[in-house]
Amino acid sequence: MNKIPFSQPLIDEDVVAEVLDSLVNTGWLTSGPKVMALEAEVRAYTGAQAVVCVNSWTSGAMLALKWFGVGPGDEVIIPAYTYAATALCALNIGASVVMVDVLDDFTLDPAQLERAITPRTKAIIPVDLGGWPADYERIRDILEDESVRSRFIPATVAQEKLARPLILADAAHSIGALYKGLKSGTCADLTVLSFHSVKNITTGEGGAVCLQLPPLFEPEVEYRFMKLYSLNGQSRTTYEKNIPGDWRYDIVEQGLKVNMPDLSAAVGLAQIRKYDQQLLPERFELFRLYQELLGTNDRMLLPILQSESGTSSSAHLFLLRIDGMTEPERDRIIADMAQEGIGLNVHYIPLPMMTLFRNLGFRMEDYPNTLRLYRNEITLPLYNGLTPDSVRMVCDKMHQYTG
């Protein structure tokens, strides 16, 4: 048994009560009242125009790309420094991925993005790594520039309306983050959140697509489309069909089957209701404690929590880098700390290092900053329920190991 596990989902009495309510009172296990309530909570929390709950970030991103009409022959630009799902959502619907390098804050480098855009580019997926938002203003400026718009070849009604590549934020880590005062969920055309077990808010497995589309779109219409597309393209959901005698429905699109079950939504509902008041401030406290205790050591390259421009992290991951540390030294610390019962991690092994992506022709040497950041990165435990004493213990050990 770990003394300090790397990660742990929050399963408290509120979660138990909300799940019990599903089991005992509502009678709904699949998408029903809890999913509707979670969509409303996420919409209210983020301020997004509309929110569609799904069964993972990955399926939500596939849904979002499908909605825009991305498919074979199209290119989707992503950072090389991310989790594989950022690439797989595009590959799994037949599109190609183009990778670009990242900045020192781990987010997509806009200058590299500018060079990577071609007439086949249909979407960009910036990643809010560790909860720190990508530079959406720069990214939007690049995509709205006439040089990009004039080369964009629309193939669907949605593409005609947007008239440029889609900005699809990978906000798997960043619910609660702010970019220049804007909540994560409203910084891109579409934003996909993850509610996977290790995330700030969890539904076990799950995610949500947040819509923040330009005025030519009608969010309610696009919401309806995504809802039906998330459930086999069925004209009416099981929840809506639950009227005696009213049995008829149609399949109007070749949709996906990626809807969120109510049992999962119940877990997330209990958490999001106290996210701003309790769960996020607790994360901030732990993050600040790490910053304070590690900041005394010059070798510790600390992640940012807040900036003066109104940008703040969701404090999802504490992405520490240790100056001058080699990869074998880093791996040794992780192994030794595991022996002492402390779970550490690395986020992420860059995609070009993985077999799938190497076989697709990606080469690590094309992403030098990604490699530089990865080599001395160690992610420290950070979750609701972690005690300040545990943070102190981790910091003491880190000081010991880094001399």
Ligand SMILES: Cc1ncc(COP(=O)(O)O)c(C=O)c1O
């Ligand atoms: C950056 C990033 N994107 C996407 C995902 C995929 O999320 P999900 O497991 O909900 O599909 C993850 C999950 O860990 C992630 O870390």
